[in-house]
Amino acid sequence: MTLAALDLVTLSRLQFGLTAMYHFLFVPLTLGLAVLLAIMETVYVMTGREIWRRMTKFWGALFGINFAMGVATGVTMEFQFGTNWAYYSHYVGDVFGAPLAIEGLMAFFLEATFIGLFFFGWERLSRIGHLVVTWLLALATNLSALWILIANGWMQNPVGATFNPDTMRMEVSDFSALIFNPVAQAKFVHTVSAGYVTGSIFVLAISAFYLLRGRHRDLAVRSATVAASFGLAAALSVVVLGDESGYTTGENQKMKLAAIEAMWKTEPAPASFTLFGLPDAEARETRYEVKVPWMLGLIATRSISKEVPGIEDLVKDVELRIRFGLMAYEALEKIKADRTDPIARAKLEATSGELGYALLLKKIRPDVLNATDEQITQAAWSTVPPVSPLFWSFRIMVGLGFFFIALFATAFFLASVNRIESSRGFLWIALLALPTPWIAAELGWYVAEVGRQPWVIEGVLPTFLAVSSVSAGNVLLTLVGFVVFYSALAVVDLVLMVKTIRMGPDGLLGPALAPTGAPPLRPAPIAA
Template sequence: MIDPMVVDLSRWQFAATALYHFLFVPLTLGLSFMLAAMETVYVTTGRTIYRDMAQFWGKLFLINFALGVATGLTMEFQFGTNWAFYSSFVGDIFGAPLAIEGLMAFFMESTFVGLMVFGWSRLSKAQHLSVTYLVALGSNLSAVWILVANGFMQDPQGAMFNPATMRMELASFADLIFSHDAQSKFVHTSIAGFVTAAIFVCGVSAYYMLRGRHLAIAKRSFRMAALFGVLSSAGVITLGDALGFVGAHAHPSKLVAMEGIWHTEKPPVGFNLIAIPNEAEMRNDYALRIPYLTSLLVTRSLDEPVPSAEELVERAQGRIRSGIQAVTALKALQSEPDDAEARARFEAHQDDLGYGFLVGLYAQDQDPALATETDILLAARDAIPNMAMVFWSFRVMVAAGLLMLTFFILAVIFTLRNDVEHHRGFLRFSLLMIPVPFIACEAGWLVAEIGRQPWTVYEILPTWMSVSTHSVTHLVFSLTGFVLLYSTFIAIEMYLMVKFIRQGPTDHDRTPAITATAK
């Protein structure tokens, strides 16, 4: 018997470590390519100011990279410690991208980071530039494999269930890698990292301009980041819409939570700009709508239907009943593998096996065969994720994205007019913008992960079945320890970042000859 409190605490622990870790990842992804861009200008023009820019921002990159690695290590181990059944059930599929990611991150990426940091005086310009690009490429390729693994959880492709082993087995590595969810999510996440890095560089550069320090580096860094950011923010919004379009077809329950659609409506369907979802009564207590917009975003038409929570709950009830047949047939096959009737019944209902597992949480003795109609209804209601959390997290992410696009448009205008240092109000606003992309990234993670519930692997393995058999006391202790440890990592990151930002780069403004050359 699985204690629901163990499930909740296991989820809280993974969420806490993932949210902490994801504070470091986007900056690493984006800043690595910004370093490569700065060094490219240095190599092609020979202007040493761009080398000093790359070296200064490289220090901040290294701090963030080191702590990102430290926080990421424990996340992968949690699959074995807290999610043992999940690891056993889908390890054949999930383990492959994680193993490749480990090779990418801890061999390729870490090796080239060392060469990038210590190779300035030991490598030629071209060699060091190549190393910097390999660091950037390695960082982003590392993210590919993590998102391939996550993409399988969101939209399982390339795998099949083997009733003899009671495990999912890899059927097509190509389908696993090139699933629409995994590839769309990778591009969206990587470009979100570019936006994060651009905001960070603009904010720190604004800090120097407000204090009249390191102006040569600050103005050039701000300009490069603004141009980098305006393209990236436009891209992340466009690709986010594409990801939503893909998700709408692969994962409709997440869609209805994002859009706050409880009841089936005749198209075209309006967009809930603001709503107060009422989970208990399956309705919105209040909604401010934009006509037609949801239909245009989700179906690209005005006459195609848009799914609703009501429709999905009804569909889930039918699939649960079918899934119960699959579970009972599977049990019969475990007892008698040659039972032809049980095998035929399992094959007829195996697509709904996950829904049979889902109702087990509510059934007597957690046995789906003993589920009542009330149990089936409760499980079917669970098929819709927490509407309020997904709905508002999605809107926080979108609002932050539009705010950042507006910021970058203004930043590009001011920097191309070469008078950004005179707009002191805008520079102060640039400092306030630094947390915004991190908030957007965290909100996006919440949309993706809460929106997948109640599944660990969508429509195949319910979250309640995936956990290890720990005690509540054990999980409270480990959760507390992780929160304290990761809070310490955040404090170390903030301390080191502030220390080196205050210290600043090499000051060109104090050496007239160098300043003249740089200009």
């Protein structure tokens, strides 16, 4: 592997990583706000009170800005599979393309249709009809996320697909296994719940801003109450469903789990969870560990009687899989020479699951069948992702998760006793907490994606083999272009969001009108 090729891989990864993480600034807020809009409009239809209609329309305007930016940044990611990751698209396009195509239909037809009806159907649809549209918009948003996460889940746990030596590609063998992949399902519910938390904190923080400024009291108190209730349920769900993600990781991505734990040696049963420590990759040890007994065993194995393998033992296992992979690679070379060779086909069928591990050697030498023991060991150690960044990213993410529970629980209590408006200290905390769900979400994706390196498809295709045959200079040029363009989009989004929030519902929708003969609005306990 030449230096230029390494630069190409690094730049391609950097470009896709930056665009993906930027795109995901908008996705969780879209997921959360969509459901919150449906809840608010449901209350409007049930009570007939105009304030709930104004709330739905106001938060809907912010939802619309965010949705537009999400679509604009999401389209470029799909094109990158063809521009920067051509071999990846060729090798697994039959598998990856199906859920991606369905997601495209969901996003650009179903979601787009319902969002149009949401904004332009207020005066054209009945109350019930518009409410149905809003709930369908929330459903479509979640279904769009489902298919993306099915595609991503397959990259983490490639089930329902087999390698075809005649086409030299991965092909779908069981579409139902692809859809009901346990990793994909766990990622979906965890990611969607995190989106609900993001939407709830966004509404809570903006409501806190209004209450601190003494503006839009009726809307702010009601919005904060809805956000507190829904957000508390969502935050609790994130923790519970995150536990399920931990279990699927322990079952299917043991190296990722070991790296997250900075666990160099196998942890005997009952395995302990490292609450704190200082990982040292060079010494292959974690210093000053503070452990919680039994917790890792319960998370990763659902038991206290099973050990959890460490990095060193997992590397030895990878060495063995590389050797079996070399057998598959040798059989594949014989099939290329003679398509009818039955012995080679039988040998490949028996060992094809390990073929990807032999491909790791291509980063070291092109003639992998002549690899030495030292090179096999070197390839095996390349499957260890960066330990310290994963260790700390995971713990910051989990710490924020428990902070969200405390925040929403406090907000729920204050709203229940009608004291949220007078608790200015809490309102400041809620306002300052605004960026925290995005920090947690981005760290979560960092752990998920960097944790499976060096694989673009776990155990099947190494990342360095998946890139397109383009120059590093071209990728660098487009990377700079994306940074400039996305920075401009970020400024536009921020300006639009801030302008809409500063205008508030009165500036956006016009001043609220009290019923004829009613006294002027004055501070009073808020009723539904």
